[in-house]
Amino acid sequence: MFNLRRYFLLDPSVTYLNHGSFGATPRPVLRAYQDWQRQLERQPVEFLGRRFRDLMSAARAALGDYLGTAADNLVYTTNVTESLNIVARSLDLGPGDEVLSTDHEYGALDRTWRFLSKERRFKYINQPISFTTETTENAEKNKKQRTKISVDSANSVVNSFSIQHFVDELWKGVTPRTRVIFLSHITSPTALLFPVEAVIRRARRAGIITVIDGAHAPGQIPLRLDDLDADFYGGNLHKWLCAPKGAGFLYARPEAQHLLKPLVVSWGYEAEIPGPSQFVDHHEWTGTRDIAAFLSVPAAIEFQQEHDWENVRRACRALAHEAQEQICALTQRPPISGFENGGTTGGSGLQMVAAPLPDSVDLAALKARLYDEYRIEVPLIAWNGRKLIRVSVQGYNTRQDVGKLVQALEELQSAA
Ligand SMILES: Cc1ncc(COP(=O)(O)O)c(C=O)c1O
Known part of the structure; x- marks a missing residue:
């Protein structure tokens, strides 16, 4: 994919597939943020009083x-x-x-x-x-x-x-x-x-x-x-x-x-x-x-x-779609694909996809094992009596990240 990981402060020991929850900020943007805070502190009245508007x-x-x-x-x-x-x-x-x-x-x-x-x-x-x-x-x-x-x-x-x-x-x-x-x-x-x-x-x-x-x-x-x-x-x-x-x-x-x-x-x-x-x-x-x-x-x-985000987004959407297909192949569950006849974008159109997990899965236990044993951050969601996994793909993610998730799910599934 793109070599964008270096722009993010994300902990390299974590496979981070949960951009959807709180996002993540690249270093140059964080620098701009801290520069604004410094400017404010240099002369608070000037900044918040005269310049605010x-x-x-x-x-x-x-x-x-x-x-x-x-x-x-x-x-x-x-x-x-x-x-x-x-x-x-x-x-x-x-x-x-x-x-x-x-x-x-x-x-x-x-x-x-x-x-x-x-x-x-x-x-x-x-x-x-x-x-x-x-x-x-x-x-x-x-x-x-x-x-x-x-x-x-x-x-x-x-x-x-x-x-x-x-x-x-x-x-x-x-x-x-x-x-x-x-x-x-x-x-x-x-x-x-x-x-x-x-x-x-x-x-x-x-x-x-x-x-x-x-x-x-x-x-x-x-x-x-x-x-x-x-x-x-x-x-x-x-x-x-x-x-x-x-x-x-x-x-x-x-x-x-x-x-x-x-x-x-x-x-x-x-x-x-x-x-x-x-x-x-x-x-x-x-x-x-x-x-x-x-x-x-x-x-x-x-x-x-x-950073040509149009292209970044396109690649992320394709990878998210792959993730959905691989998880569905593993769980033998059909993908969540929007409305009638695979209508609105599940998979192909977003950087965030959901896939159903088997009803027998204990979500809390699976989540704990994914994080504690594999250091994978990914949300598992109970929704309307169904169990879902939601995978987010952002510019810092790679095919290896998705591979790690799928492999972890596979190992945990065969151990269950
Ligand atoms: C659909 C949707 N609405 C609202 C929110 C709330 O966002 P925030 O906590 O930043 O207000 C979220 C957060 O994940 C969300 O997914």
Whole structure:
């Protein structure tokens, strides 16, 4: 693959196949981060007092260019959990209202919505979305279909047949009381790309607000926020963009910005010197904090551009797909491949893939053995009564890393 391992501080004794959880930051980006912290400490009043607004506005402009939107439609947050808490807590939901989601969502955000649904007495619904695990007979046919999967727009790597299937399954949960649809762009437990674009379009026509959890999207798939046109989109930059921890963002489309209330009310509310955007004023200054992670996002964007990340991503996707196929061959379980007929990308389109493990596996024991005996960091996930392994492949990984995992699984399987 690429000789990129040297850029990362990752412990060489660990086979790290879990970029999806917290990302990892390359040395030049970490240096930029620490340089910002040093600048702050040299003259805190100059930095946080006089320069804050210009520094943040430049960092938002760079992110806006990268994500296809204007700087003033974005604010930096510490992480996507914060971004989506701002949205969920702002919306005027109450008894009789419904928030529709899926059964593939990230636990922390499910909890956010459940907490609010109890407090404000609306309904939070996790609509089941099935994914197919291919039968052996279908596998060959589906493999052919998967090769047809193409990047049909900057935002999705899907085929239209599976989009319809997804939207139909989701829409079974829509009622006249549905006020909000909340969806992951790429799911955490099942590593699937959801066709959010089609959902957003249909929801807009139905007058339903869309809130997208883009924790895994920026840096992993092409993302143009204005084209996508969600009402609200939260993302992490410390995952696949490899920015330092503590760099997330919240996008709100201009027509929806007025719906948001600051989670932390500070000087930007009733601002003495208002900036060009009230949305930015309300959310950007939340009190004294370290803004170095935000300011290093342009360095993270540059790092990937300088290292031809399009190619890195392509190679990572191919290796992730190989990992999925090898694990499935070993466990004799069909791959998780999105929707009907191997539809949205399992395997071929993402740097993160999930594969089913046998029901008899003790996840905690297997995880401990993988780490303690083989020094392999990889998440094992219990999801909806199924057992899954999720493999992430980033530029620092090699075919040997995947080989080690497959060999360890093989040894542990034959010892069981
Ligand atoms: C789909 C999804 N949403 C949200 C999050 C939460 O990210 P954070 O803890 O950085 O807010 C994660 C983290 O892995 C995730 O996978």
